[in-house]
Amino acid sequence: xxxxxxxxxxxxxxxxxxxxxxxxxxxxxxxxxxxxxxxxxxxxxxxxxxxxxxxxxxxxxxxxxxxxxxxxxxxxxxxxxxxxxxxxxxxxxxxxxxxxxxxxxxxxxxxxxxxxxxxxxxxxxxxxxxxxxxxxxxxxxxxxxxxxxxxxxxxxxxxxxxxxxxxxxxxxxxxxxxxxxxxxxxxxxxxxxxxxxxxxxxxxxxxxxxxxxxxxxxxxxxxxxxxxxxxxxxxxxxxxxxxxxxxxxxxxxxxxxxxxxxxxxxxxxxxxxxxxxxxxxxxxxxxxxxxxxxxxxxxxxxxxxxxxxxxxxxxxxxxxxxxxxxxxxxxxxxxxxxxxxxxxxxxxxxxxxxx
Amino acid sequence: xxxxxxxxxxxxxxxxxxxxxxxxxxxxxxxxxxxxxxxxxxxxxxxxxxxxxxxxxxxxxxxxxxxxxxxxxxxxxxxxxxxxxxxxxxxxxxxxxxxxxxxxxxxxxxxxxxxxxxxxxxxxxxxxxxxxxxxxxxxxxxxxxxxxxxxxxxxxxxxxxxxxxxxxxxxxxxxxxxxxxxxxxxxxxxxxxxxxxxxxxxxxxxxxxxxxxxxxxxxxxxxxxxxxxxxxxxxxxxxxxxxxxxxxxxxxxxxxxxxxxxxxxxxxxxxxxxxxxxxxxxxxxxxxxxxxxxxxxxxxxxxxxxxxxxxxxxx
Amino acid sequence: xxxxxxxxxxxxxxxxxxxxxxxxxxxxxxxxxxxxxxxxxxxxxxxxxxxxxxxxxxxxxxxxxxxxxxxxxxxxxxxxxxxxxxxxxxxxxxxxxxxxxxxxxxxxxxxxxxxxxxxxxxxxxxxxxxxxxxxxxxxxxxxxxxxxxxxxxxxxxxxxxxxxxxxxxxxxxxxxxxxxxxxxxxxxxxxxxxxxxxxxxxxxxxxxxxxxxxxxxxxxxxxxxxxxxxxxxxxxxxxxxxxxxxxxxxxxxxxxxxxxxxxxxxxxxxxxxx
Numbered sequence: 033x034x035x036x037x038x039x040x041x042x043x044x045x046x047x048x049x050x051x052x053x054x055x056x057x058x059x060x061x062x063x064x065x066x067x068x069x070x071x072x073x074x075x076x077x078x079x080x081x082x083x084x085x086x087x088x089x090x091x092x093x094x095x096x097x098x099x100x101x102x103x104x105x106x107x108x109x110x111x112x113x114x115x116x117x118x119x120x121x122x123x124x125x126x127x128x129x130x131x132x133x134x135x136x137x138x139x140x141x142x143x144x145x146x147x148x149x150x151x152x153x154x155x156x157x158x159x160x161x162x163x164x165x166x167x168x169x170x171x172x173x174x175x176x177x178x179x180x181x182x183x184x185x186x187x188x189x190x191x192x193x194x195x196x197x198x199x200x201x202x203x204x205x206x207x208x209x210x211x212x213x214x215x216x217x218x219x220x221x222x223x224x225x226x227x228x229x230x231x232x233x234x235x236x237x238x239x240x241x242x243x244x245x246x247x248x249x250x251x252x253x254x255x256x257x258x259x260x261x262x263x264x265x266x267x268x269x270x271x272x273x274x275x276x277x278x279x280x281x282x283x284x285x286x287x288x289x290x291x292x293x294x295x296x297x298x299x300x301x302x303x304x305x306x307x308x309x310x311x312x313x314x315x316x317x318x319x320x321x322x323x324x325x326x327x328x329x330x331x332x333x334x335x336x337x338x339x340x341x342x343x344x345x346x347x348x349x350x351x352x353x354x355x356x357x358x359x360x361x362x363x364x365x366x367x368x369x370x371x372x373x374x375x376x377x378x379x380x381x382x383x384x385x386x387x
Numbered sequence: 388x389x390x391x392x393x394x395x396x397x398x399x400x401x402x403x404x405x406x407x408x409x410x411x412x413x414x415x416x417x418x419x420x421x422x423x424x425x426x427x428x429x430x431x432x433x434x435x436x437x438x439x440x441x442x443x444x445x446x447x448x449x450x451x452x453x454x455x456x457x458x459x460x461x462x463x464x465x466x467x468x469x470x471x472x473x474x475x476x477x478x479x480x481x482x483x484x485x486x487x488x489x490x491x492x493x494x495x496x497x498x499x500x501x502x503x504x505x506x507x508x509x510x511x512x513x514x515x516x517x518x519x520x521x522x523x524x525x526x527x528x529x530x531x532x533x534x535x536x537x538x539x540x541x542x543x544x545x546x547x548x549x550x551x552x553x554x555x556x557x558x559x560x561x562x563x564x565x566x567x568x569x570x571x572x573x574x575x576x577x578x579x580x581x582x583x584x585x586x587x588x589x590x591x592x593x594x595x596x597x598x599x600x601x602x603x604x605x606x607x608x609x610x611x612x613x614x615x616x617x618x619x620x621x622x623x624x625x626x627x628x629x630x631x632x633x634x635x636x637x638x639x640x641x642x643x644x645x646x647x648x649x650x651x652x653x654x655x656x657x658x659x660x661x662x663x664x665x666x667x668x669x670x671x672x673x674x675x676x677x678x679x680x681x682x683x684x685x686x687x688x689x690x691x692x693x694x695x696x697x698x699x700x701x702x
Numbered sequence: 703x704x705x706x707x708x709x710x711x712x713x714x715x716x717x718x719x720x721x722x723x724x725x726x727x728x729x730x731x732x733x734x735x736x737x738x739x740x741x742x743x744x745x746x747x748x749x750x751x752x753x754x755x756x757x758x759x760x761x762x763x764x765x766x767x768x769x770x771x772x773x774x775x776x777x778x779x780x781x782x783x784x785x786x787x788x789x790x791x792x793x794x795x796x797x798x799x800x801x802x803x804x805x806x807x808x809x810x811x812x813x814x815x816x817x818x819x820x821x822x823x824x825x826x827x828x829x830x831x832x833x834x835x836x837x838x839x840x841x842x843x844x845x846x847x848x849x850x851x852x853x854x855x856x857x858x859x860x861x862x863x864x865x866x867x868x869x870x871x872x873x874x875x876x877x878x879x880x881x882x883x884x885x886x887x888x889x890x891x892x893x894x895x896x897x898x899x900x901x902x903x904x905x906x907x908x909x910x911x912x913x914x915x916x917x918x919x920x921x922x923x924x925x926x927x928x929x930x931x932x933x934x935x936x937x938x939x940x941x942x943x944x945x946x947x948x949x950x951x952x953x954x955x956x957x958x959x960x961x962x963x964x965x966x967x968x969x970x971x972x973x974x975x976x
Contacts, residue, residue, distance in 0.1 A: 075588070077588055077590055077591075078588045078589050078590055080590075081588075081589060081590035081593075082496075082589075084489060085489045085490070085492045085493035085496060085497075086493060086497075087489075088485070088486050088489030088490040088492075088493055089489075089490045089493040089494070089497075089502075089505045091486045091490065091560070092490065092505055092508050092509050092512055092560070092561075092564075093505075093508060095512060095557055095560070096508060096511065096512055096515075098523075098527065099515075099519070099520070099523045102523055102526040102527050103519075103522065103523065103526070105526070106526045153423065154423045154426055154427060155423075155427075156423075157419060157420040157422070157423025157424065158420070158423045158424040158426075158427045160420045160423075161420040161421055161423065161424035162424065164420075165417060165420060165421065166424075167783075168783070174424075177428065177431055179687075180431070180435075181427075181431050181434075183614065183615075183618075183683055183684070183687060184434065184618075184680065184683075185617075185618025185619070185620070185654060185679060185680075185683070186618070186619075186620060186621075187618065187620040187654045187657050187658050187661075187676075188438065188618070188657070188676045188679065188680060189434070190658070190661065191657060191661045191672055191673065191676055192434050192437060192438060194661055195437075195441070195669070196433070196437050242430055242434075245427055245430075246427075249427065260820070262816060262818060262820035263820055263822065263823075265778065265781070265814075265816065265820070266816065266820040266821075266822065266882070266885075267822070267832075268778065268781065268809060269776065269778065269809055269813060269814040269816075269886070270809065270810070270813070270832065270833040270836065270885065270886070270889055271806045271807065271808075271809040271810035271833065271836065271837065271889060272806070272832075272833075272836050273409050273410060273412075273413040273806055274413055274417060275412060275413040275416040275417055276409065276413070276836050279416070280832065280836075281822050281823075281832075284822075284823055284824070285822075285823045296514075299514055302516070303514075303515070303516025303517070303518065303519070304516070305516065305517065305518045305620070305621040306620045306621055306654075306658065310658070310661060310662075335516060335518050335621070338518055338522070339518060339621060339624055342624060342625060354522075355522055355526065358518070358519050358522040358523075361516060361518070361519055362515065362516075362519045365514060365515060365516055365519075366511065366514075366515075369510075369511070369514045405838050406804060406806060406807060409806070409836075410806070
């Protein structure tokens with residue numbers, strides 16, 4: 033597509049009075065002379081361009097591989113020394129150079145479980161409200177609020193947790209429950225044993241719940257809004273109530289997406305560091321193996337142990353063990369996120385059936 | 388197609404009772420949903436309320452202008468922390484922007500399965516906890532830097548703005564890549580066609596036609612990424628160490644930040660002060676939190692404006 | 703006989719006499735109905751008698767209000783904000799818009815089939831059982847009965863009887879629509895409203911559904927909105943012609959198509975505009 037009318041007229045076309053061999057040749061090959069022909073240099077430029085952006089995208093793999101390599105390398109001494117007992121043992125002792133993380137793994141899972149238990153009903157309820165019940169004018173302020181909640185940094189949530197949440201918890205939740213019948217019930221009582229200084233699994237779980245709720249709510253709300261109106265209309269036309277329509281048609285339709293959202297929220301909770309560190313106590317609970325089922329007891333998560341112990345670590349086995357903690361955390365989050373994706377993939381296939 | 392429709396047995400007639408029960412359940416469950424939403428808003432309100440009330444009561448201009456005062460902790464500020472945060476945003480941008488934007492461009496230009504592989508792994512990178520990235524930065528930057536400075540034998544050797552920026556920059560990349568890709572996709576294909584049709588090369592097309600059209604959206608993505616990393620604390624624990632002073636040195640008579648020395652940052656200082664028994668420091672932590680939130684809010688709002696201005700130009 | 707097309711009827715009896723040429727009972731009476739979407743006046747002074755156990759077709763160009771009107775008959779428009787209806791619509795003499803009317807029960811008695819098939823993300827069996835279950839029927843045997851009966855009734859049984867547990871999404875478009883019809887039949891309505899039920903389907907499926915209507919009208923009152931005039935002529939006994947929110951003419955199908963009284967009607971059915 034090169035033959036545009038040149039702004040500078042062709043010398044040959046404009047001067048018929050002075051024909052010359054060169055010019056008559058030009059007459060039969062109308063190349064605009066003011067625009068240089070496409071050069072191979074330009075093609076070369078595109079090659080460089082392609083290479084540059086390709087390398088940029090390769091950086092993703094590069095970073096992940098480099099990260100994995102660094103973490104493994106730095107934790108090798110610890111891996112060699114402790115082997116599998118690193119994740120099955122319970123004692124973490126600087127003095128005797130004995131490092132094991134089972135209580136930390138437990139703490140990570142336990143605090144996240146509490147968080148989801150609290151966050152999921154509230155998030156889904158709020159998402160249902162926003163997508164099915166709320167009048168139009170609520171939409172924009174609600175979206176703004178959700179994004180605001182999501183933008184508050186972890187350390188600020190931690191600050192709020194220390195000075196506001198924990199005193200509140202001590203007064204209105206811990207003390208009443210500890211004084212009541214609850215800790216004495218069989219099985220369930222285990223969850224509520226012991227006094228608490230406030231810094232506890234429950235505090236960490238609650239702050240995690242607060243942090244994860246905006247995320248799950250926003251994603252679930254978007255999923256519900258995307259469900260075609262015809263589904264709801266079909267249900268109403270059969271004489272169903274609003275709740276019947278929501279619970280038996282809309283939510284099942286969205287099931288895989290909601291599960292995905294919850295598990296991705298779980299993924300975030302597992303890796304959450306600052307707020308948890310500030311509220312979970314960072315000391316072992318009062319039990320021999322460092323694991324307690326009581327939500328009022330303090331504990332560690334993998335992330336909080338990492339944050340907390342780093343400053344005390346001496347070079348050598350101590351630091352190596354800490355890096356291995358990071359490696360374990362890395363592994364756990366990869367597995368959970370991967371499982372989330374698979375789950376979403378397979379449940380989506382179920383719902384669609386053949387389509 | 389003979390049917391057995393004559394006189395349907397009317398099985399439902401007897402069981403259409405309980406409409407009242409269904410309606411009750413309807414109201415109860417829907418009310419619970421409203422309560423859930425209300426609970427979420429209530430919690431947000433409580434967070435904001437205490438943050439603002441405690442923060443503003445300790446907010447003072449000296450927060451921005453003075454360094455910490457160890458003798459009288461009711462005075463003093465955290466000027467070095469605020470400065471450090473800005474330095475970190477700059478250093479991390481130098482990593483996050485090039486890789487993020489160029490990577491996003493690749494996603495647009497590339498065909499084939501590799502691009503979706505890249506997208507998958509970008510999500511993987513996004514899901515890695517920031518503390519793990521922090522340890523990575525420690526191993527990859529702090530340790531080598533410390534080795535280079537081995538002569539100094541300082542316990543803080545290696546902790547630096549480079550290390551912190553490295554970690555934060557990596558955290559930025561997935562966000563910037565994704566938003567860049569999305570905004571480039573929105574640029575109408577006809578624009579690219581027109582340029583390519585004139586014989587322009589692909590890079591020229593991208594540089595002169597597509598990127599300018601997408602400029603606002605890219606800026607939005609960058610600012611949102613900055614807003615996110617401004618509040619990150621965990622990686623900083625392993626990379627910048629903290630400092631009560633400005634880390635600067637003079638180059639040609641002008642003070643410039645020292646990127647190889649330990650620095651301080653707002654989130655780190657908030658964390659440290661929150662663990663402190665000194666109530667003055669606690670109060671300053673609240674004030675610092677207000678400053679941090681304001682910074683994040685400003686970045687987020689500016690991000691919105693960047694897009695809006697651009698879209699209007701397009702029309 | 704009052705001429706409904708040019709002057710307001712003086713009484714309901716006149717209206718009934720005018721519109722029903724055969725001595726059948728009136729199932730639904732529509733009196734002076736106006737309908738508004740917020741400020742937009744969508745339906746103007748509609749008067750109509752919908753006879754029992756017949757197929758009544760509503761025709762007219764796009765956007766003339768026929769779907770809106772159809773949805774007033776089972777109060778589906780209530781789901782939209784800002785809608786308002788004046789006038790009276792009665793089903794067997796009961797005012798549908800009375801404050802005390804239970805909408806949930808109304809929609810059980812007046813069912814609806816939509817333009818695009820909308821099966822739920824469940825098995826074929828569960829789709830049909832959904833309605834009865836909601837209304838309180840949980841007995842497995844009875845549900846089985848209803849599923850088979852309605853699937854036979856919508857001419858789908860032979861094709862799906864071996865795969866009732868399969869997902870409804872696995873069916874073809876025509877099958878899905880017949881499933882939706884079966885689903886509607888399962889709640890034992892008295893009236894079935896159909897909003898352009900065949901417009902998304904291929905000719906074969908359309909034919910089968912039209913045959914179905916022939917059978918269904920023995921037991922159900924059917925009101926169908928269609929933009930396909932030939933279909934209206936094929937399946938219905940009564941036809942109403944809508945134009946810009948008004949019902950221009952209503953009468954026996956034969957009469958509407960062969961000797962329409964209004965010029966607009968004649969222009970439309972002869973294809974001068976559409």
